[in-house]
Amino acid sequence: MVDLSFVIEPVYIVTIFFFIIGLQRMSHPLTARSGIVWAGAAMLIATLVTFFTPNLTNIALIAIAIVIGGGFGYIAAKRVGMTNMPQMVALYNGMGGGAAAAISAVVLLGPATAITGSLAVVGGLIGAVSFSGSLIAFLKLQGWMPSRPVTFAGQQIANMTVLVLAIVSGVFVILQPSWIPLSVSIYLPLFFILALGFGLLMTLPIGGADMPVVISMYNAFTGLAVALDGFSFATPNYAMIIAGVIVGAAGSLLTLRMANAMNRSLTNVLFGAFGATEEQAAQVSGSVKAIEADDVAVMLAYADRVIIVPGYGMAVAQAQQKVKELTDLLMSRGVQVKFAIHPVAGRMPGHMNVLLAEAGVAYDHLFDRDEVNPEFPSTDVVLVIGANDVVNPAAHRQGSPLFGMPILDVEQARNVIVLKRGQGKGFAGIENDLFYRDNTKMLYGDAQETVGKLVQALKKL
Amino acid sequence: MIEITAFWTAIYIAMLAAFTGYVVISRVPAILHTPLMSGSNFIHGIVLVGAMVALGLATTATEQVIGFIAVVLGAANVTGGYVVTERILQMFDRSGKKPGKGA
Numbered sequence: 001m002v003d004l005s006f007v008i009e010p011v012y013i014v015t016i017f018f019f020i021i022g023l024q025r026m027s028h029p030l031t032a033r034s035g036i037v038w039a040g041a042a043m044l045i046a047t048l049v050t051f052f053t054p055n056l057t058n059i060a061l062i063a064i065a066i067v068i069g070g071g072f073g074y075i076a077a078k079r080v081g082m083t084n085m086p087q088m089v090a091l092y093n094g095m096g097g098g099a100a101a102a103i104s105a106v107v108l109l110g111p112a113t114a115i116t117g118s119l120a121v122v123g124g125l126i127g128a129v130s131f132s133g134s135l136i137a138f139l140k141l142q143g144w145m146p147s148r149p150v151t152f153a154g155q156q157i158a159n160m161t162v163l164v165l166a167i168v169s170g171v172f173v174i175l176q177p178s179w180i181p182l183s184v185s186i187y188l189p190l191f192f193i194l195a196l197g198f199g200l201l202m203t204l205p206i207g208g209a210d211m212p213v214v215i216s217m218y219n220a221f222t223g224l225a226v227a228l229d230g231f232s233f234a235t236p237n238y239a240m241i242i243a244g245v246i247v248g249a250a251g252s253l254l255t256l257r258m259a260n261a262m263n264r265s266l267t268n269v270l271f272g273a274f275g276a277t278e279e280q281a282a283q284v285s286g287s288v289k290a291i292e293a294d295d296v297a298v299m300l301a302y303a304d305r306v307i308i309v310p311g312y313g314m315a316v317a318q319a320q321q322k323v324k325e326l327t328d329l330l331m332s333r334g335v336q337v338k339f340a341i342h343p344v345a346g347r348m349p350g351h352m353n354v355l356l357a358e359a360g361v362a363y364d365h366l367f368d369r370d371e372v373n374p375e376f377p378s379t380d381v382v383l384v385i386g387a388n389d390v391v392n393p394a395a396h397r398q399g400s401p402l403f404g405m406p407i408l409d410v411e412q413a414r415n416v417i418v419l420k421r422g423q424g425k426g427f428a429g430i431e432n433d434l435f436y437r438d439n440t441k442m443l444y445g446d447a448q449e450t451v452g453k454l455v456q457a458l459k460k461l
Numbered sequence: 462m463i464e465i466t467a468f469w470t471a472i473y474i475a476m477l478a479a480f481t482g483y484v485v486i487s488r489v490p491a492i493l494h495t496p497l498m499s500g501s502n503f504i505h506g507i508v509l510v511g512a513m514v515a516l517g518l519a520t521t522a523t524e525q526v527i528g529f530i531a532v533v534l535g536a537a538n539v540t541g542g543y544v545v546t547e548r549i550l551q552m553f554d555r556s557g558k559k560p561g562k563g564a
Binding site: 015019020022023024026027028029032033035036039040043046047050051053055056057058059061062065066067068069070071072073074076077078082085086088089091092093095096098099100102103105106107109110115215216219222223225226227229230231233235236237238239240241242243244245246247248249250251253254257258261341343350351353354366368 | 467482485497501505507524532534537541542547548
């Protein structure tokens, strides 16, 4: 075969250029769509020219592996519903982390120096943690394991012990000192088992509500692991280093932003076991009052200002289309309708925006928490559709596990209608004071059905 | 083996890349957080090229098996990450084309 390896570096440079342009375009609403196309084209050419790597063997195996992995990734991503996107990001991120860990293993099995070996060990550790951690996040969000935090006595000591043991095994793998117990070849698998174990243990105590932050963190981890692997090759792979570091930096910033949006520190997210304990003696008074759809329709029809607060329940029920219909009906009657989007409504920042955009709700009807909060006192009806924790006034009460989280102050509106499937608690597992307020009425049922009923009732008015 | 000078060059590059990542993200509106997380998830799919090299240079059966796993996982990261991001962004596109919304 003709030696075409000279094209690799130039193409990698173009790849990185396209990646950065792609990311930049993805950061603006108008150009976002084209951003992924740029990045995708870059990935494609980078993959193709990598086949020209000098002395590359096992080419058939590589092709088969790409078809298997690529086929799975493509089909699974095409099939899942929009609601399940957050856990799919977790799943694919975990796979990237797993790939990084496996690359480290191959590097460490080969002739590694102290420097490349150390880089491979650190990359392997981070990649393996990202792999097992992301899979737990995926299982929790998918509902294949309980999303509540799993805690036990001495948990943090146990976790730290596993991490320290993993690091010690990693050091043994690099230095291979003569005095260590057991044969040297045991330590490489041991290192990876401990690293995977740490990722698992670290994610178990984190509750479902915090998962977006955690997924974003593991995303940054995978980026870092990829960069370290790029360093650990005999000839450094700059495409991996640059792309990995960019994702690591961007991902870290995104993670902090998300934690900020919930007014929590990253430490608190990771070690707080948020929502694990039941709040002692709930100081809620009053009773929960139910209401019928027809009555709500009348209320809405004769209101001047309505604010809709969507949450995960709307996503689960796929109610966004009906919500859009309802909005159009109300607007045609001259009612002013706004959407209040809490930064962490749903399972990811921007989750609600995406769903509403899908249904065709225009951007200029969506408002951030800070913009919309002053408007609640002058609002006639607030329609809370499947949101819970983000409207829980308990966040203003010292001692509540939610204390300090910035919420939407819907309780200040004249009437609050909460659409809810049942009497369950929110994702954080905390009783919602709002439901007991005098101006709050509960409209029980599946969000899509209920909003459908509202639409029907409104049409008859 | 990686040369010491090459090592430091790589460190310089990594530092500049970190700034790039920071700057590109720093002014992003909250509504794009999800697609952006998904997009950067796709970009670290570049791990695929490393996996290909690892498998391509593997000599023992153990290395081949692990390298194979690396390529499978890396390829899934790439295609899955692309499709998920594409699907999320598709929705933004549709609403952007809505009539009566002057830019």
